[in-house]
Amino acid sequence: MGVQQILLLALSVILVGAAIAVGIDMFNRQDQVSNRSAAATEAQLYLTQVLQFYKMPRSLGGLSNSLATTTADSIAAYIGWPNNPMDSENASFQLIIPTSTAENEFVDIKAIGKSVYQDKKPVVHGRITFPDGIIISKVGTINRDQSFGDFDLFATGTE
Numbered sequence: 001m002g003v004q005q006i007l008l009l010a011l012s013v014i015l016v017g018a019a020i021a022v023g024i025d026m027f028n029r030q031d032q033v034s035n036r037s038a039a040a041t042e043a044q045l046y047l048t049q050v051l052q053f054y055k056m057p058r059s060l061g062g063l064s065n066s067l068a069t070t071t072a073d074s075i076a077a078y079i080g081w082p083n084n085p086m087d088s089e090n091a092s093f094q095l096i097i098p099t100s101t102a103e104n105e106f107v108d109i110k111a112i113g114k115s116v117y118q119d120k121k122p123v124v125h126g127r128i129t130f131p132d133g134i135i136i137s138k139v140g141t142i143n144r145d146q147s148f149g150d151f152d153l154f155a156t157g158t159e
Contacts, residue, residue: 035115036122039091125153
């Protein structure tokens with residue numbers, strides 16, 4: 001075999017190896033994006049169920065437009081979580097009732113995705129503001145060893 005054929009073979013092996021590495025990286029990146037989207041969708045669904053529970057009359061088992069007599073665990077139980085925090089196949093979720101202001105009450109749902117890309121996990125922080133029922137969600141990433149208490153996307157302004 002000539003030198004030219006050996007060089008072409010070596011170049012082909014390098015190009016194929018680089019293409020495989022790029023393909024694996026693209027797959028992992030897309031896995032994290034898909035995981036973040038699934039977690040955000042699930043968080044939006046849970047926040048909508050919280051709004052339903054909030055507006056439901058007390059005679060039907062709801063909150064009658066007040067968070068004053070409830071806990072995060074009772075809201076989590078209403079929306080079907082076996083416990084708070086709760087795990088699904090997409091993410092781990094935690095429902096929180098942060099300190100409310102005089103004008104507004106809040107319920108937050110934080111999600112940490114299960115996909116890891118470049119040592120980071122996707123996170124979603126959804127908030128519903130009462131009495132208006134406005135739902136806002138923000139997404140970001142955290143280090144793989146961080147937990148729910150380590151991020152507040154509404155405090156940092158991250159979108």
